[in-house]
Amino acid sequence: MFLHFTKMHGLGNDFMVIDLVTQHAHITPKQVKHWSNRHTGIGFDQLLLVEPPNKPDVDFSYRIFNADGSEVEQCGNGARCFAIFVRNKRLTAKKHIIVETSSGIIELHVLPDHQVKVNMGKARFTPKEIPFLAEQQATTYPLVVEEQTIDISAVSMGNPHAVIRTDNLKTAPVQALGSKIEHHPLFPNRVNVGFIEITDRHHAKLRVWERGAGETQACGTGACAAAVTAIQNNWMESPVHLQLLGGKLTIEWKGGDTPVFMTGNAVSVYEGKIQL
Numbered sequence: 149m150f151l152h153f154t155k156m157h158g159l160g161n162d163f164m165v166i167d168l169v170t171q172h173a174h175i176t177p178k179q180v181k182h183w184s185n186r187h188t189g190i191g192f193d194q195l196l197l198v199e200p201p202n203k204p205d206v207d208f209s210y211r212i213f214n215a216d217g218s219e220v221e222q223c224g225n226g227a228r229c230f231a232i233f234v235r236n237k238r239l240t241a242k243k244h245i246i247v248e249t250s251s252g253i254i255e256l257h258v259l260p261d262h263q264v265k266v267n268m269g270k271a272r273f274t275p276k277e278i279p280f281l282a283e284q285q286a287t288t289y290p291l292v293v294e295e296q297t298i299d300i301s302a303v304s305m306g307n308p309h310a311v312i313r314t315d316n317l318k319t320a321p322v323q324a325l326g327s328k329i330e331h332h333p334l335f336p337n338r339v340n341v342g343f344i345e346i347t348d349r350h351h352a353k354l355r356v357w358e359r360g361a362g363e364t365q366a367c368g369t370g371a372c373a374a375a376v377t378a379i380q381n382n383w384m385e386s387p388v389h390l391q392l393l394g395g396k397l398t399i400e401w402k403g404g405d406t407p408v409f410m411t412g413n414a415v416s417v418y419e420g421k422i423q424l
């Protein structure tokens with residue numbers, strides 16, 4: 149049996165996208181890990197599954213697996229690809245698509261020129277919701293890593309993020325400390341780690357070490373987490389324009405429990421089929 153898929157990317161954060169509305173398969177973490185391999189598989193940062201909705205007033209369910217086979221709660225760049233995919237596959241003709249993820253509802257708005265604006269829902273800062281093992285909520289926390297103390301902010305965009313402000317993104321220890329912070333014992337579900345260098349009140353550069361995938365060209369939820377951290381700390385103001393390794397994203401947030409909006413592109417690269 150063959151399973152049809154589409155290879156897509158959002159700013160170089162790349163995905164294998166599978167329609168499980170018209171196809172049927174039970175996909176295992178072992179298969180995901182095998183397919184994600186860039187030498188012996190298809191190669192991707194995340195696998196995205198497009199599934200029928202589980203509740204009324206929702207158009208689709210959206211499941212996400214990291215390259216290491218772990219299932220996760222949210223993927224921002226993937227959400228934009230999801231919108232383009234379901235329209236290209238004629239699974240919907242809507243331009244406003246409501247999607248359920250394991251961490252809640254997100255809303256996708258398809259704009260001209262392959263741009264998609266996503267209502268990512270609210271940012272969550274309480275340690276329990278992230279989850280982060282801190283006794284009290286704070287805007288920054290000292291984290292001891294490799295005998296150094298690093299100031300981090302912690303936020304959930306449905307998935308967990310640590311955000312670190314740096315003066316020089318080129319020399320920031322993304323590769324050296326990314327994995328160590330990802331697996332830090334104070335983050336029981338592991339964590340995505342963003343390093344932000346702020347240029348001015350509306351512009352910044354960002355690199356992200358992703359949980360379960362390593363450093364990627366871009367991370368949508370990482371961009372939301374970095375922007376809300378920068379706004380929350382009064383380092384920046386909305387809209388925040390972020391330059392990632394693979395391109396640009398704009399994040400808008402009015403603070404508090406208001407939703408975080410992310411706008412950027414999504415690209416289909418090729419179609420394929422793989423034997424199960």
Ligand SMILES: N[C@@H](CCC[C@H](N)C(=O)O)C(=O)O
Nearest residue numbers: 223224225307359367368369
């Ligand atoms: N690339 C994504 C995030 C994918 C999931 C993440 N690695 C996690 O484990 O939470 C994005 O664009 O948001």
